Amino acid sequence: MKPGKGPAFVRTKLKRVSDGAVIDKTFRAGEKFRAVRNEVRKMQFLYSDGSAAHMMDMETYEQLELPEELVGEELRWVKPNEEVDLLYVDDSPSGIQLPASVELEVTETDPGLKGDTVSGGGDKPATLETGVTVKVPLFVNVGDRIKVQTASGEYISRV
Numbered sequence: 487m488k489p490g491k492g493p494a495f496v497r498t499k500l501k502r503v504s505d506g507a508v509i510d511k512t513f514r515a516g517e518k519f520r521a522v523r524n525e526v527r528k529m530q531f532l533y534s535d536g537s538a539a540h541m542m543d544m545e546t547y548e549q550l551e552l553p554e555e556l557v558g559e560e561l562r563w564v565k566p567n568e569e570v571d572l573l574y575v576d577d578s579p580s581g582i583q584l585p586a587s588v589e590l591e592v593t594e595t596d597p598g599l600k601g602d603t604v605s606g607g608g609d610k611p612a613t614l615e616t617g618v619t620v621k622v623p624l625f626v627n628v629g630d631r632i633k634v635q636t637a638s639g640e641y642i643s644r645v
Contacts, residue, residue: 503580525574526583531564541572552579562618563588563636584636589645590614592630595622609641 488494494515501508513519528544539557541550554561560582564570571583595612612622612632620634622641631645 503575523576525577526571527574528569529572530569531561531566533566534561541570544569550579556580557582560584560636562616563590563634565590565616586637587633587635587642589631589633590616590618592622592626592628592632595626595628597627 487497496513496515498511498513499508500511529541529550530544532540532542532549534540534554537554538551539554539561541552542548543550556579560570563584564582572579573581573583591614592612593615596610609621609623610626611619612626613619614632614634618639620639620641622632626632626641626644633642633645634640635642
């Protein structure tokens with residue numbers, strides 16, 4: 487911003503990686519600050535034991551234990567033994583980068599009835615193979631593979 491009088495400045499909203507807090511910060515024009523080093527590593531999600539998620543680096547085969555508070559939200563869309571991209575900020579893991587959509591199998595839902603079509607309207611809850619519950623159209627049955635948007639958890643299509 488360039489006010490009518492005085493030097494220019496930049497107003498920002500920054501998100502702290504360590505705890506997710508949003509901070510309002512104002513910088514003077516030309517002010518320098520330390521660059522943050524980001525890196526994405528291929529990992530295999532092995533399993534979750536309720537308190538931690540266990541990952542294995544695909545290059546070095548080292549195992550890593552992440553607290554579930556850090557990656558619990560993203561793990562709803564990941565099956566065990568699936569490959570994921572783990573984001574590192576300044577050499578410490580900070581979260582999982584998910585694709586825009588995932589394909590998962592429906593393991594539990596009410597049965598579809600005759601006449602349940604796309605134009606029929608309405609939806610019903612369905613539990614997927616990772617344990618997450620999403621709203622699906624009435625014609626989706628147990629065993630169907632569906633595509634779900636990871637950001638919102640919305641049904642996209644049947645595969």
